[in-house]
Amino acid sequence: MIREQELRALLSAVRAAECASVIGLSNTGKSTLLRAVCSSAVRRLVWQQPDERWLFVYVDCNLMPERSERALHEIVLRNVIEALRQSNTTESLLSRLNVFRQQVVQPPTPLRSALAFNEALTVLCEDSGRRIVLALDEFDDPFEKLDGRVFLNLRASKDRFGDNLTFVTATDRPLSEIRADYEASEFVELFAAQTHWIGFLNAAQSRELVWELARADDFTLESDEVDFLVHQAGGHPGLLKSIVQIYGRVAAGAPKSAQREAQSVAAYAFDADATVHQECLKLWTQLTVPERDTLMALFGHGRVNEQALDQATLTRLRLRNLLPCSPSTEDSSAPDTGPAVGALWQSFIKRQALSAGRRERGVRVDVEAGDVYVDGRPIETLTELEYKLLLLLYGRLNKIVDKYTIVTEVWGENYLNEVDDARIEKLVSRLRAKLEPGAPEPVYLLTVRGRGYKLVG
Numbered sequence: 001m002i003r004e005q006e007l008r009a010l011l012s013a014v015r016a017a018e019c020a021s022v023i024g025l026s027n028t029g030k031s032t033l034l035r036a037v038c039s040s041a042v043r044r045l046v047w048q049q050p051d052e053r054w055l056f057v058y059v060d061c062n063l064m065p066e067r068s069e070r071a072l073h074e075i076v077l078r079n080v081i082e083a084l085r086q087s088n089t090t091e092s093l094l095s096r097l098n099v100f101r102q103q104v105v106q107p108p109t110p111l112r113s114a115l116a117f118n119e120a121l122t123v124l125c126e127d128s129g130r131r132i133v134l135a136l137d138e139f140d141d142p143f144e145k146l147d148g149r150v151f152l153n154l155r156a157s158k159d160r161f162g163d164n165l166t167f168v169t170a171t172d173r174p175l176s177e178i179r180a181d182y183e184a185s186e187f188v189e190l191f192a193a194q195t196h197w198i199g200f201l202n203a204a205q206s207r208e209l210v211w212e213l214a215r216a217d218d219f220t221l222e223s224d225e226v227d228f229l230v231h232q233a234g235g236h237p238g239l240l241k242s243i244v245q246i247y248g249r250v251a252a253g254a255p256k257s258a259q260r261e262a263q264s265v266a267a268y269a270f271d272a273d274a275t276v277h278q279e280c281l282k283l284w285t286q287l288t289v290p291e292r293d294t295l296m297a298l299f300g301h302g303r304v305n306e307q308a309l310d311q312a313t314l315t316r317l318r319l320r321n322l323l324p325c326s327p328s329t330e331d332s333s334a335p336d337t338g339p340a341v342g343a344l345w346q347s348f349i350k351r352q353a354l355s356a357g358r359r360e361r362g363v364r365v366d367v368e369a370g371d372v373y374v375d376g377r378p379i380e381t382l383t384e385l386e387y388k389l390l391l392l393l394y395g396r397l398n399k400i401v402d403k404y405t406i407v408t409e410v411w412g413e414n415y416l417n418e419v420d421d422a423r424i425e426k427l428v429s430r431l432r433a434k435l436e437p438g439a440p441e442p443v444y445l446l447t448v449r450g451r452g453y454k455l456v457g
Contacts, residue, residue, distance in 0.1 A: 002205050002212075003033055006198055010037050010168065011046050013194040014133055017163035020194035022170040025320070026282045027238025028198055030170040034058060034135045037168065055130040057083045062138040067145045070104060073117040076134060077101040080124060089128070096123055118153065125161040132161075135168045140178060143171065144383060148183025155187045167191075172286055199321025200235030200339030209237060213244040219252045228263050232270055234342025238279045243270050243344070270344060280348040285378050289437050291317055292352070292377060298323075299346045300353030352377075362457055363435060363444050365394045372435075374444070379434050385410060386431045393445070393455035402452040428453055 006022075010033070013020040024030045036042045038056040059079045064071040081097050100123070103116035124132055143151070158165055167190065171178065174195065175188045201209065210226045221229075229247060233239035247266050254262035270276050284292065290313045297304045306314060317323045321339050364373045372379050372390065382390065388410045393401055407419045410427070432445045444456050 151187035
């Protein structure tokens, strides 16, 4: 079973009624892991006994029609009702929950929507006879953008219902890094003891996944073909899926005598494929600037010894399971004990290192794409307020922007009496940390004492 260790750890946490957070970059398998947790067949295999006392509810937050409290509450209740229906729950309970769901969607008064959701949780946790587990997948965006009161209420619900209510979340970044206001922090505390990082699969897991993907696409592979594919994609599930599909089209079924030539054709197809490039780019843009710099130093054309690199960044990369124990190992498919770093990913990093040496210094905003580059490298994703502030400063490059203008342009005129200097300074500090992480002194985003701020080109 792929990710069996992570799966057992999550189910152990849930059984103890502890909330758990799953963290991993795009397409590393977070959704697959949460769906496995919510699968009764998988749980019977792990727990070795029936689990009728539990109700696991998988919620894909990407399916929310809008980023609002009402939309989050509605999608949770919709999936709860569907999960109960599949478990042969009484019609009376389903009917009561449907009434609450309708009141969430079309409340007679604005306050009624949130109250209806809370009452639905009360009925669910106290009257259903089940221990409820809400698995909130793709949770980054709602957690970042919804009002903090939403999560303070979820925290209060957990405190109230105890063992009868447990949350499992899946995000690209730690919850504490997504936001740190008081209300959200109260919710984040629930996950402090159960934070699970997932990253690349190790070589053995990668081979197992390749076999599964090939069977799903209805073709067979020889053992050395599997090794070739793992060497190319390493342990990134998204990359493995992409190249197995390509290999099935261009090289699978080649006779043994022509296998080397077939693999050369496949390798060329991998390198030219837009989906493969997009997988690498998606992974790259989710890394912090220090993490990218470290990977370029490790895998670039002029590799450096890891002892000369920032050890905290190396530790973070290993914590995220993105580096093997010996990152400079030439045969990246060899180690079975750590994550496999594939040739495609290493080639992408080398190209980034080469390009970085040629790019101009400074801050550049691609307004149409919404991308931000500093010294030619894409930076960590900005929040909505951070991006608004950057656009304001970028539009007045090398000019001072006063705090009054920042409040009216970033927050809006209605917030003139609500946004104080400390709040502005915190926003500037967060933006500066992403533009110039680790810099001892600001280079691009400068404070002009008593007058405001300016972005230097």
